[in-house]
Amino acid sequence: MRNKYINAEIMQQSMKLKQMGADVTVINSKLCYISFDLSGFKVSYVYNVNKKNRYFLERIKPYPLPLREFDSEDDVIEIIDIDLSQFKNAIKSHNIEEFINIARKLDSVFHKFEDLFLYYNLPEAEVKRLSDEILEFDRDIDRIKETSERICFDKEPEYLK
């Protein structure tokens, strides 16, 4: 019965999206929900497996990490493994709570910025100021990295060179 309702809903959404100009392709897939409990610290992910051999992974806890696409299930498992071991290390740190809070704030700030950009016409000077502040924040991260002890060596950081 649930499948019937899902199919009916997909049909409805496809019709609306097509009327909006979209090209809609519906692919049968499985959604896997994975959760770990690291001594009370919850880490969870979702990933989608489909017959086109594309794997979409997203971390949802402790803070969301944007969707990434992979070629194989092994890559997905490897990324989860590394991500998890990083959190295992991170929870030993006394800064973990503060780190999670900052990550969540960053996520929230990003969405506020998006709204600001999409809903308002911003003065050029303000845009420049925000850009400069982000650049400064970015430099701060690079600077702090140089003076902090590295604790994870499973792989090289993707963004922090």
Added chain:
Amino acid sequence: MSDHLLIAVSIFTITYMLIMSEKIHRTVVALFGAVLMLVFSVEGQEEAVHHIDTNTIGLLIGMMIIVSILKRTGIFEYLAIRSAKIANGDPWKILMMLSIITAISSALLDNVTTILLIIPVTLVITEAMDINPLPFVITETIMSNVGGTATLIGDPPNIMIGSAVGLSFMDFVTNLAPIVVIIFIVNLIILKFIFKQSMHATESQKLSVMNMDESIAINDKNLLIKGGIVMAITVSGFMLHATLGYESATVALFGASLYMLISNLDPEDILLEIEWTTIFFFAALFILVGALEDVGVIEFLASKMVEFTKGDIGTSSVVILFGSSIASAFLDNIPFVATMIPLLQDFGIQTGQDITVLWWSLALGACLGGNGTLVGASANVIASGIVEKHGKKLSFMEYFKVGFPLMLVSVCIAYVYVVVRYL
């Protein structure tokens, strides 16, 4: 009572009650009951398999495959938008056109399938027009049950009756379609009166549907053309199956396999959409009822029916028509009809009369009865579920106030038809 008789009746009664209670999924209950018949040696495994009507199962699977491919073409979205535009956005005209599409589709496809295809597109149109979808949903649900009554393949009770008794597609069309057309028209007139307050739209509401583009609704024109050819062959096959000496399932499975062959779609995707729970439910029911037949319960009930009606065909057809419509309004009509079929067959043997009229009475009662309440037919339950997911509520009483009187009117018309034509 012998042990087997007692066990069979107990298993059947408990299974039936559990199915009706809807506390556990009906397929699980029916399968468990069927297997218990084997465990308690009421019947052997070979006998049990022999009771499964492969024609009904094959017909259902064949039509499910055809629909699974056909719905990918976007034909229902196209038809709904096109109808709304032909109607110039007039809600009543849209309702009338969608009702005709629903009834015809339901005569050629299963009711549940029709509802699953027509309600979502209706909701998109009513949402675009910002009008209440409930009059549309109620009308389409009623019309799907009415339309499904017209043919052998339109409603599961008809599939079971046709298969068990050997009535052909054309037998159903010539005997039931004429009265179904009349019932459709009468129902539509009454529904127009009931929903007249909801059938208004401003110019901007009409414009919103006129701005929709039906041409982009078709996903795959090639697949649609192939589907049209397959449907034409399949429907022609149904019309000629008795003459050609084929079972209806052979026709449906030929159409299904041909469409799979020429569609170039992944067969796994297609077969995944077969409603296996429904197929297993039917198979289990056939075993359960078969076990009752084997132990003599059906024969006993048939003799009681002969006693009650004094073997009079006229009285029996009235009892069956009204009895099955009331039963189907509140209970699942599939197990009901599955039980009635061998009972009527025994009735025919015991009275030694031609009981063809009883089959039409059963088909009319069981199919039209489904309109009586929200739980009367699977199509009604599905329609209400889709609407609920859309944020609207179709309550039991809201449906009952419209559905039950219409069901009584339909059955009374059917009664007059049966009396005038057959008795």
